[in-house]
Amino acid sequence: MDTSCNRFFFAFFIGYYYFVDKIEDSIRPRYMETVEESLNDTVHLLASLLEGELSQKNDSLEKTSERIFSPMMRIAKERDLNSKIFEITKKKVDLQLYVTDSRGIVVYDSEGFKKGSDYSKKNDVYLALRGKYGARSSLLFGSEKGLFIAAPIRSSGKIVGVLTVIKPKKSLIPFIESTRKKFWNLSLYVAVSIVVLFISILYFLFSPIRKLSEYISALRSQKRVPFPKIGVPEIRGLGEEMDRLFRELAGKEYVENYVQSMTHEIKSPLSSLLASSELIIENPDRLESLISNIQLEGKRIQTILEKLLELSSLENLPQLEKTPNLNLQDVVRETAASTISESVRKKIKLKELTETVWVEANSFYLGMALRNLVQNALDFSNPGSEITIRCGKENGFPFLEVEDYGPGIPSYALERIFEKFYSLPRPDTGRKSSGLGLAFVREIAKLHDADLEVKNGNPVGVRARIRFKRNFQVKN
The missing domain is CATH 1.10.287 (Helix Hairpins)
Known part of the structure; x- marks a missing residue:
């Protein structure tokens, strides 16, 4: 993956983390808003209940509140809920409430310790006594905070007090943390999905381009490769046009x-x-x-x-038809048999050193290549000398080899022996050949995904080897 992609992913993860972090910061406020909305309904229901009792009986606000809420809150707090709310189990009722009179003095407290306190300056009571929405977030005990939502209590059309419902925030923390955990898990899943999707798109787009680039590079290196399979029609069409242009040039x-x-x-x-x-x-x-x-x-x-x-x-051939199981031993024997008459005429001994080696190859063209190498060896060998034809494996890779003990290749000619029409004079006649033999052999080697190596022997002679680039297994 190149530097530009790395920069993109770095920028993506920084931006994505910032975006997710901002949303995560909003989970708690949004959760509190939802709870506040539910508490608002609850406090107005309880205030309406209290107003109904006040209108029917002539008791004071304090007595009416005690009569209605004391048994209700006692029984509620004694209940064992075991309510499984998603993955959180709620065991007890944790809701609290208190009632103040028109002066803001607490006349009823579900917990029992606030009664008689002056809450007239508390935001919930202060606003509710004036007919406004009263709410605050304040400390309950020590560092524990609670959410306070108030509603006015009316009698004969006048506000005679305030009822406040309290929800301890610690009871909300498990739900908030659970939501945060789910959110981060989902965010991670989305991020991974986006990355996988992006990489898939990159692969879908750039894989054909990479194949096309490798194909053109192979053509420039004069390698024989078929046109690659490209699934994207637009890129395939572009590649075919480039291929035609390249071949024309x-x-x-x-x-x-x-x-x-x-x-x-x-x-x-x-x-x-x-x-x-x-x-x-x-x-x-x-x-x-x-x-x-x-x-x-x-x-x-x-x-x-x-x-x-x-x-x-x-x-002009992109590839050859090949036999799956071709024994190089047979190619060596056939080549030796076809050149034996000339070797006898020149009084040169042909020696075969072979073993069973299986390759996938075109027997006709591979035989022609080996005959060309043997013919070169015969042309440059002295009478009475020997030519060795080998086949075998080296480091697991098959090879065909022809070695002679002639004068060798002059140092000035080593770099040019594969050039078309370049030829050296024969020792016996002084004449040159067509200069196309080694170029012909090299083309056959390329079509077999093999290399042609020609180098001087030690101390004399020349060794020419066709070395296959991959190991072959016998195919049934």
């Missing part, structure tokens, strides 16, 4: 290079043909040698053209 450059190289290579044998044909007229006595030279140069031109056709057909 590559094809144009390919043709230009081929024409230039072929012109250079055919120029020499053509000049020799023209010179020989002119000498035939001037020197009839040299007819036999000149005709022989014409035949040799004609064959060289024919070989160049044939190799060019073979190489161009290979270079």
